[in-house]
Amino acid sequence: MSQEKEVKTKGSKKSLQTARNTFKFIVEDYLQGHAHKQEGKPVVWSCALAEKELFYAMGLHPYYPENYAAVCATQRKNRDPSAEKEAVRFAKIAEQAGYSADLCGYQRVATGYIMNDDLTDAPLGGMPAPDLMVTTSSVCDVRLKWFEDMAQRLNVPLFTLDRPERVFNDIRRHPMPHEVKYYKSILEDYMSFVTDVTGIRYDEDRLRECMEWSYKTNEVRLEILDLRKAVPSPMGCADGFATMYPGMYCSGTEKAYNYYKELRDEVKAKVLAGEGIIQNEKFRLMWYGIPLWFNMGIFNYFEDIGGVFAYEPAYNPSPWPQSTGDDPLTELAIRSLYTGTSMSSGMSSILEQCREYHINGAVLAFLLTCRPVYLPALETKRILEKELGIPSVMIECDLVDERSYSEAQVKTRMDAFAEQILGQLEAKKEVA
Amino acid sequence: MFVAGIDIGSAATKAVLLNQTEIVASHIIETGPRSRATAEEAMKGILEKSGLNSGDPGYIVATGYGRINVPSANEIITEIACHAKGVNAVFPKARTILDMGGQDCKAIRIDHKGRHVAFVMNDKCAAGTGRFLDIMAQMLKVPLSEIGPLSMEAREDIKISSVCGVFARSEVARHLRRGVSKADILGGLHASVADRVYGILKRVGIEEDFVISGGIGKNIGVVRRVEAKVGLPAYISDEPQLIGALGAACFARERVSQG
Numbered sequence A: 001m002s003q004e005k006e007v008k009t010k011g012s013k014k015s016l017q018t019a020r021n022t023f024k025f026i027v028e029d030y031l032q033g034h035a036h037k038q039e040g041k042p043v044v045w046s047c048a049l050a051e052k053e054l055f056y057a058m059g060l061h062p063y064y065p066e067n068y069a070a071v072c073a074t075q076r077k078n079r080d081p082s083a084e085k086e087a088v089r090f091a092k093i094a095e096q097a098g099y100s101a102d103l104c105g106y107q108r109v110a111t112g113y114i115m116n117d118d119l120t121d122a123p124l125g126g127m128p129a130p131d132l133m134v135t136t137s138s139v140c141d142v143r144l145k146w147f148e149d150m151a152q153r154l155n156v157p158l159f160t161l162d163r164p165e166r167v168f169n170d171i172r173r174h175p176m177p178h179e180v181k182y183y184k185s186i187l188e189d190y191m192s193f194v195t196d197v198t199g200i201r202y203d204e205d206r207l208r209e210c211m212e213w214s215y216k217t218n219e220v221r222l223e224i225l226d227l228r229k230a231v232p233s234p235m236g237c238a239d240g241f242a243t244m245y246p247g248m249y250c251s252g253t254e255k256a257y258n259y260y261k262e263l264r265d266e267v268k269a270k271v272l273a274g275e276g277i278i279q280n281e282k283f284r285l286m287w288y289g290i291p292l293w294f295n296m297g298i299f300n301y302f303e304d305i306g307g308v309f310a311y312e313p314a315y316n317p318s319p320w321p322q323s324t325g326d327d328p329l330t331e332l333a334i335r336s337l338y339t340g341t342s343m344s345s346g347m348s349s350i351l352e353q354c355r356e357y358h359i360n361g362a363v364l365a366f367l368l369t370c371r372p373v374y375l376p377a378l379e380t381k382r383i384l385e386k387e388l389g390i391p392s393v394m395i396e397c398d399l400v401d402e403r404s405y406s407e408a409q410v411k412t413r414m415d416a417f418a419e420q421i422l423g424q425l426e427a428k429k430e431v432a
Numbered sequence B: 001m002f003v004a005g006i007d008i009g010s011a012a013t014k015a016v017l018l019n020q021t022e023i024v025a026s027h028i029i030e031t032g033p034r035s036r037a038t039a040e041e042a043m044k045g046i047l048e049k050s051g052l053n054s055g056d057p058g059y060i061v062a063t064g065y066g067r068i069n070v071p072s073a074n075e076i077i078t079e080i081a082c083h084a085k086g087v088n089a090v091f092p093k094a095r096t097i098l099d100m101g102g103q104d105c106k107a108i109r110i111d112h113k114g115r116h117v118a119f120v121m122n123d124k125c126a127a128g129t130g131r132f133l134d135i136m137a138q139m140l141k142v143p144l145s146e147i148g149p150l151s152m153e154a155r156e157d158i159k160i161s162s163v164c165g166v167f168a169r170s171e172v173a174r175h176l177r178r179g180v181s182k183a184d185i186l187g188g189l190h191a192s193v194a195d196r197v198y199g200i201l202k203r204v205g206i207e208e209d210f211v212i213s214g215g216i217g218k219n220i221g222v223v224r225r226v227e228a229k230v231g232l233p234a235y236i237s238d239e240p241q242l243i244g245a246l247g248a249a250c251f252a253r254e255r256v257s258q259g
């Protein structure tokens, strides 16, 4: 590499207009929630992998502390460039109260934010105080105790969606009848819980309508993923992560569907025009894990030497089972149980995706504070090299707390990795 | 035409001047608080030693953590690539490198052309680095150059279970209080460093020939223990500390010859 760049923690350069508009989408969603609260309607705080239709169907406006922590990782108080990031300010409050710096940054930031005592003293005017909280047992144990802790601090009722972790080799295996029955009973309990807290009754038609929007949204998102396989890459990780909010957090709404339709059309047009993120694409990378929300500019790091981050497995949709025409709660239970967490099935899909997206190398977020990402990272590294000869490099830090990030160390790893990939491409040419 | 490589590490800065075929001069100094000034001093050092007063080298490649602070550099290349290149120049058959520097430690696998094909770094903590042994040498009041040989005189197998510099200090203090000899304690400390770096080597995959570079290459206590774990003899150049700077200079020579 003849010229080095500074890795300053900074926002990413997005290549799609729809991606650039997403922050506006998020701000509007936050404002709608504030208006909803002011009208005396209930607000829920929840997390990824809780089924979002459950909220919209029950007239709840959802907020997600984890996503809010990611927003805080990009913002400084009053936009003052000399101020520390809001995520750091809140994480410090939690740490001063004794929460370990080894805990997941999402937890520390959200907890510190609550402990700050003024929920409006925060980016986007903060999250309105919740009337209830809903967490899930899926994927990560931190969310169970973290939500319990927040619910106690804010003195609101909490419900846990206890979803069986389906750890077996083929996640496409249809859930067993007893699993469906069990999880459906949990969803029914949830409905009664919301009715008890808010007085709002479960309306099957409303849930069905929300689910229809999610099915349609999922289909369009899958189309986008398919388009992203094109060479040169029309939509990379900077755009991928920037556009995940509507799908992850507003699934079940018409606005999320419309958003992805627009995105799909934009990506399709780029593919048809043969337009890539950069002019001269030489190598394609995968980003494994959650991004470093405080430094999304990392996705543009290799662009001037022809490297693009083309694909990220996180937050992407997977095909859902066909609608069965059952009652919507049964259908939702079946759909949710398709979310498997087995490492071996995760690995085989990563291998498949690396082939489909023509990946030459992988950067692995080695998130020391997040076990569900951290543990499979090691296996991902091993298997990519063994099965596909794809080299990878690990970036160690937290996802929102930039104090865990060492610029000099990351620069050395990233630059050495780029040299390695370019060397490999050169070696391939020599053989050919 | 002369070319130069300069490696600004966190502890020491190394510079090498090359002509078409061989090293003309080399210079090692402590890295000062200002990388720029250190770089200039190191460059001045090789020019003076070479007796050249024909002005600047034709091409300069900078590497190491301070690599972006060398104003006279024509190109910047990472220390991973430079170590790979430098080792390849000295030991063309080498495929695995363990570089143990002052503050970090890295394992690198390379191909026949000296290109790195895999690397693993430990730069998060002092365990397995020169810094760890430095701290321990100070604590035991044994000159740094003597700790390796003294560790080879260990009679008793002392386990230092902590790889963390801070915790290891208290373990060492406990052994001292119990009257354990310095040689035995040093034996335990060197074994713990060897254990740690062996883990890094295993992650990168070990292939023959095996080379150790970096300042710790001069420490017989670490070298012998790593060799025993790896099961291979380690090739070590006369100046293991210079390998990174030499690699940088080799890149510089390549650039000049490619025009």
Ligand code: SF4
Pocket: A066, A104, A105, A106, A107, A139, A140, A141, A142, A143, A369, A370, A371, A372, A373, A399
């Ligand atoms: S530990 Fe990981 S999976 Fe769990 S909440 Fe934190 S980031 Fe999410």
